Amino acid sequence: MNVAHKPLISGQPLAEALIRDFPSVGHLYESNPLDKGEWSKRCMWLDSSEHLRVQRAALVSRLREYNLVHNPNEAVMESLNKLEQPGTTVIVGGQQSGLFSGPLLVIYKAVSIIKAAEHTSTVLGRPVVPVFWIAGEDHDWDEVNHTYLLSSDMQISRIRVLKEEEKRSPVSMTDVNQEDWKTAIDELECLLPDSEFKIGLMEHLRQIAADSSTLSEGFAKLMGTWFGKYGLVLLDSADPYLRKLEVPVFQTIINRNDELEAAYKTAAEDIVRLGGTPQADVADGGANLFYIHEGERLLLFKRDGHFADRKGKISFTKEELLSELTxxxxxxxxxVLTRPLMQDSLLPVLGSVLGAGEIAYWGLTRRAFDLLGLKMPILLPRMSFTVVEGTLQKQMEKYKLTWEDVKDRDIFRNKRESWLVAQDKVQLDSRFDEIKSTFGGLYEPLIDELGGIQNGLLKLGNANKDKILDQIEYLRGRAKDALEKANEVGLRHFERIELSLFPQHKPQERVYNVFYYLNRYGMEWIDDLMEIPYDIEGNHRVIYL
Structure with a gap:
């Protein structure tokens, strides 16, 4: 496994500026992650603000219960023992609980969290525990119910779990029955090529599914399988037992809701003045809270002195809402805007590992942190990778393609066309262009002369000329099709290169699932990822296998 830095622009100016030009966005973010002094400063603040967070013992007690069910590794229990001690901090990051773990970026985020915790623990000389925040309270089923693999016939194949109800329920509260699990796993098994690891991989996945009634439970068990031995602690944000610990935080959010709304709006205006676009909706009257009514997660707004959803299914005065909370x-x-506040009220967060889009919307939250007497944690970009297998690398070398060529769609298509033209020994385009030019030079004067004999012959002659030109073009098209057919193997190589590295014109990590690589290389593939040096800047790297 060789690793090379290959720049990949995120498309999020705030995320780029956090690392490349911190002074320009320093008013939106608390700390420069590249300034080592900020790390010690953050630790000192965490030590002095223990009273602002949920009691450690109660939090760890619940996390221990949860992880014993889904992530019962000895290293995890050791992490929790450390977390129970004053002075221990955490590096945290999270993601929705996608089917079979979702896209590769989820794996890279977990790696980033663990490596960042190891790095900061060494630098600071104090325990730092990695925590993965499973966003089980999210209700966007269509965002998490599927995953993609590249099939042997070069189709980007989607595996999906449907649900009968259209109700917008939190993912951790949405049941997946055993028949749906079986169907999805069978599809995965069909898509994966045979390998020495496949049987064991599928057996383990079926066992996980048998013990999981929701996507979140299956997700937690998979993440525990892969990362538990590295001490990664799992937390489900929809855990009802954690909700009881969070009551004081929700009370503050409700009581100071107008002030929080104003803070988010001011931050949004700051971002617009910078020439950016706020990456989360800061709606007028938005309470930035959800209420779960009859299993449906409803976003609350403030209307006429009440907290209500848009469709009027529920309505509470502030006092009624506080009573309901109790x-x-x-x-x-x-x-998304109050989750960072809750995260910091639960955990002693030293740093938060985020994707570029998350960094962008966190830019809306600093004023809210200040309002509640909190301080925004240090934000760390998630590490980013593209995997290039050995066969693919050889094909890229054969066709003189660089990773940068494949990244740029126009350049890649031009390279493909140039290669195909080079295979054209007949020089089809120039020969057909020559024939059309010669034909026109001979035929057009004759048509003009025929028009002198009879006007109708001029019209008929031009129509006849167009038909002949159409036939020449038809033959050109058929000849080109034949050329492509004769070079089908090479064109399929080009197609595989593009579909492997930038499927759906997106970075590989945002589309494909990890099971392809586990099936090909075994569980050691995760361990090899963990050996890649940590990069605090989160620069994109290409992994050559």
Whole structure:
């Protein structure tokens, strides 16, 4: 496994500026992640602000119960023992609980969290625990219910789990029955080529599915299988037992809701003044909270002194909402703007590992942190990778393609066409162009002369000329088709290169699932990822296998 730095622009100016030009965005973010002094400063603040967070013992007690069910590794229990001690901090990051773990970027985020925790622990000389925040409270089923693999016939194949109800329920509260699990796993098995690892991989996945009633449970068990031995602690944001611990935070969010809304709006205006676009919706009257009513997750707004959803299914005064929180904390849920506040109120967060889009919307939250007497944690870009297998690398070398060529769609298509033209020994285009030019030079004067005999012959002659030219073009097209057929193997190589590295014109890590690589290389593939040096800047790297 060789690793090379290959720049890949995220398309998120705020995320780029966090690392490349921090002074320009320093008013949106608390700390420069590249400034080592900020790390010690953050630790000192965490030590002095223990009273602002949920009691460690109660938090760790619940995390221990949860991880014993889904992630019962000795290294995880050791991480939790450390977390129970004052002075221990965490590196945290999270993702929705996608089918079979979702896209590769989820794996890279887990690696980033663990490596960042190891790095900062060494630098600071104190324990730092890695925590993965499973966003089980999210309700966007269509975002998590599928995953993609590249099939042997070069189709980007989607495996999906459907649900009968259209209700927008949190993913951790949406049941997946055993028949649906079986169908999805059978599809995965059909798509994966035979390998020495396949039987064991499928048996293990079926066992996980048999013990999982939701995507979140299956996700947690998979992540525990792969990363538990590295001490990665798992937390489900929809855990009803954690909700009980979060009640004081929700109370503050409700009581100071107008102030929080104003803070988010001011931050959005700051971003617009920078020439950017806020990456999360800061709606007028938005409460930035969800309420779960009859299993459906409803976004709350403030209307006429009440907290209500848009469709009017529920409505509470502030006092009623606070009373409901006391009686049923499990019915409350954060949105993307209040989730960072909840995360920091639960955990002693030293740093938060985020994707570029997440860094962008976190730019809306610093004023909210300040309002609640908190400080935004240090933000760390997730490490980013593209995997190039040996066969693919040889094909790229054969056709003189660089990773940069494949990244740029126009350049890649031009390279493909240039290669195909080079295989054309007949020089089809120039020969057909010559024939059309010669034909026109001979035929057009004759048509003019025929028009002198009879006007109708001029019209007939031009129509006849167009038909002949159409036939020449038809033959050109058929000849080109034949040329492509004769060079089908090479063109399929080009197609595989593009589909492997930039499927759907997106970075590989945003589309494909990890099971392809586990099936090909075994569980050691995860261990090899863990050997790649940590990059605090989150620069994109290409892994050559």
């Amino acid at each position: 009686s049923h904390p499990e019915r409350f849920s954060n949105n």
